Amino acid sequence: MEDDELIDAENFRAAFPELGSLAIRIVETSPQRGIVSHQFSLQEPPPRALECSHPECKGGVLNLWIMLRDLMDKKTTQQHLKLPCPGGHRQGRVQTMACTSTYDLSFEIVYK
Numbered sequence: 001m002e003d004d005e006l007i008d009a010e011n012f013r014a015a016f017p018e019l020g021s022l023a024i025r026i027v028e029t030s031p032q033r034g035i036v037s038h039q040f041s042l043q044e045p046p047p048r049a050l051e052c053s054h055p056e057c058k059g060g061v062l063n064l065w066i067m068l069r070d071l072m073d074k075k076t077t078q079q080h081l082k083l084p085c086p087g088g089h090r091q092g093r094v095q096t097m098a099c100t101s102t103y104d105l106s107f108e109i110v111y112k
């Protein structure tokens with residue numbers, strides 16, 4: 001494990017002290033690249049921001065800590081979301097076209 005990841009895990013526990021247990025499953029579906037899945041837990045905390053795996057995507061970032069904080073503020077225990085990638089691909093000099101990747105997210109949250 002890299003030092004950065006260790007610090008992130010500590011930061012994560014400090015940022016979400018009321019978290020008893022956590023399971024996040026993210027399935028990214030891209031027409032070009034197929035399916036990329038991610039799983040996170042209290043032991044393997046999510047990154048603050050998950051970047052779209054499409055190499056040409058710009059701005060395709062899911063702010064997982066912000067999303068989790070939002071769910072926990074509402075005392076949500078289970079959430080399932082489908083989101084389009086918020087990013088875009090450059091097309092020509094100024095135009096961009098929306099990224100075609102989509103995300104299927106599920107959160108299971110247990111509070112202390």
Ligand SMILES: [Zn+2]
Nearest residue numbers: 052057060099
């Ligand atoms: Zn994207």
